[in-house]
Amino acid sequence: MAGNAHASPPLHPESLRKFVDPLPIPAIATHTGKPHHYRIEMSELTVKAHRDLPPTRLWGFNSSSPGPVIEARSGESVAIEWMNRLPAKHLLPIDHNIHGAEGDKPEVRSIVHVHGAKVPPQSDGYPEDWYVPGKSVTYHYPNQQESATLWYHDHTMGINRLNIYAGLFGFYLIRDAHEDSLNLPKGRYEIPLAICDRSFRSDGSIDYPVSGMRGSPWVPEAFGEAMMVNGKLFPYLEVEPRKYRFRILNAANGRFFHLSLSNGQKFIQIGTEQGLLPAPDAVEDFVIAPGERIDVVIDFAGYANERVVLKSDAFELLQFRVAAKPVSIDTSAIAAVLRPMARIPESAAVKTRRIPLIELKSPNGDSMTMLIGGLHWSMPVTENPVIDTVEIWELLNTTEDSHPIHLHLVRFQILDRRPFDEPLFYRTRRIRFTGPALPPDPYEAGWKDTIRAHSKMITRIIVRFEGYIGRYVWHCHILEHEDNEMMRPYDVLGTAPESANA
Numbered sequence: 001m002a003g004n005a006h007a008s009p010p011l012h013p014e015s016l017r018k019f020v021d022p023l024p025i026p027a028i029a030t031h032t033g034k035p036h037h038y039r040i041e042m043s044e045l046t047v048k049a050h051r052d053l054p055p056t057r058l059w060g061f062n063s064s065s066p067g068p069v070i071e072a073r074s075g076e077s078v079a080i081e082w083m084n085r086l087p088a089k090h091l092l093p094i095d096h097n098i099h100g101a102e103g104d105k106p107e108v109r110s111i112v113h114v115h116g117a118k119v120p121p122q123s124d125g126y127p128e129d130w131y132v133p134g135k136s137v138t139y140h141y142p143n144q145q146e147s148a149t150l151w152y153h154d155h156t157m158g159i160n161r162l163n164i165y166a167g168l169f170g171f172y173l174i175r176d177a178h179e180d181s182l183n184l185p186k187g188r189y190e191i192p193l194a195i196c197d198r199s200f201r202s203d204g205s206i207d208y209p210v211s212g213m214r215g216s217p218w219v220p221e222a223f224g225e226a227m228m229v230n231g232k233l234f235p236y237l238e239v240e241p242r243k244y245r246f247r248i249l250n251a252a253n254g255r256f257f258h259l260s261l262s263n264g265q266k267f268i269q270i271g272t273e274q275g276l277l278p279a280p281d282a283v284e285d286f287v288i289a290p291g292e293r294i295d296v297v298i299d300f301a302g303y304a305n306e307r308v309v310l311k312s313d314a315f316e317l318l319q320f321r322v323a324a325k326p327v328s329i330d331t332s333a334i335a336a337v338l339r340p341m342a343r344i345p346e347s348a349a350v351k352t353r354r355i356p357l358i359e360l361k362s363p364n365g366d367s368m369t370m371l372i373g374g375l376h377w378s379m380p381v382t383e384n385p386v387i388d389t390v391e392i393w394e395l396l397n398t399t400e401d402s403h404p405i406h407l408h409l410v411r412f413q414i415l416d417r418r419p420f421d422e423p424l425f426y427r428t429r430r431i432r433f434t435g436p437a438l439p440p441d442p443y444e445a446g447w448k449d450t451i452r453a454h455s456k457m458i459t460r461i462i463v464r465f466e467g468y469i470g471r472y473v474w475h476c477h478i479l480e481h482e483d484n485e486m487m488r489p490y491d492v493l494g495t496a497p498e499s500a501n502a
């Protein structure tokens with residue numbers, strides 16, 4: 001259903017000529033003159049999403065969506081002044097029934113979170129710490145963590161899905177000496193790819209779906225038919241027949257991408273969200289959920305003069321045009337050992353929490369909300385690990401959807417996923433497993449910060465809570481779920497609570 005009765009008709013992306021626009025490569029952010037200090041401004045901008053489409057109004061950072069790439073070094077802190085220079089009126093339909101977006105709240109608000117960053121709580125971008133146009137905050141990022149592919153995005157209570165859909169996201173890369181020593185492809189041979197889906201109208205404007213219920217536009221999922229890579233529809237990239245490193249981010253609100261290459265060639269995976277894998281791994285195809293990142297090398301040597309398309313099932317996303325020969329000899333390497341990773345033994349866990357993911361439906365079967373632990377955002381904190389302890393969290397998914405669950409502050413490892421008898425659990429709260437525990441997918445073998453909790457399965461992760469004490473959040477990264485209560489605060493405590501909180 002169209003958001004506006006007077007709007008121009010929907011655009012059918014298949015009607016557009018493919019691969020006529022070069023892939024935009026986000027600029028590296030430049031500091032203010034003071035080293036390690038950045039000023040990043042959120043504002044409205046106009047882009048050409050495709051050669052044959054009229055200009056599109058979006059929101060972005062420093063006049064770009066995705067925003068500029070923040071490049072940080074491990075162990076060197078960075079300060080960023082995040083300035084809200086957005087207009088007073090929102091680009092997309094707000095649902096004032098959603099908690100945190102009530103009618104007494106200003107329409108346009110923002111707060112930026114760096115996804116995957118280990119930061120003190122006061123710089124994490126707590127969803128309720130939003131501010132209005134004309135204001136800014138300065139956040140401090142210690143970067144006391146290994147090289148990794150992070151990203152920044154809006155996290156405002158109740159309108160996060162709309163702010164990100166409008167374009168408020170970008171890459172934040174942490175590098176370190178160990179990664180440098182590996183001699184991976186770099187410079188013009190290292191390219192970030194932010195993938196998302198959108199709906200457009202033929203006048204070039206973006207369209208966000210609405211429920212059709214007057215006054216309650218929220219929808220449980222927003223999918224578009226137009227696939228954007230770095231802000232373009234069907235772009236192409238000229239490459240040399242040699243190795244390239246791609247940092248792939250799923251920046252979509254709700255779409256899972258199933259990526260592969262049209263020539264059947266394999267990706268060489270070198271990392272997950274939180275850094276390098278122990279060893280490279282050839283992978284023919286993989287699923288990447290909203291919020292997840294995957295770090296891969298594609299070697300175009302042997303494909304000179306060919307066209308190779310990055311696709312997600314039937315959707316064509318990006319065409320690589322491989323040149324006849326490389327400009328110079330490819331001296332980059334993919335080491336057999338990237339970064340050793342010790343498995344956290346289950347015996348190290350001081351506590352196991354089993355947390356159900358639940359969907360509430362209206363009498364006519366429509367999804368009303370999804371909840372973590374059956375609790376709303378405003379209810380008291382229930383997850384309160386003690387700093388420097390290890391816990392196992394069991395995500396018991398009773399819903400029909402796979403939910404990408406993200407914990408702020410920490411990195412974790414996946415133990416396994418195991419199917420259970422959901423109707424029995426619904427009636428009696430008892431667990432009866434219906435199959436064996438399944439190991440993580442091969443491409444999930446590294447440090448993660450976002451994990452797909454599959455339908456009717458218990459997904460187990462093991463986490464060491466380290467870094468800082470204080471209040472953080474964890475949530476589903478399907479943004480329509482997150483905005484409508486599928487997010488909970490959690491506390492990292494300095495010492496164990498007096499009485500057991502079981």
Ligand SMILES: [Cu+2]
Nearest residue numbers: 403476478481
């Ligand atoms: Cu979800």
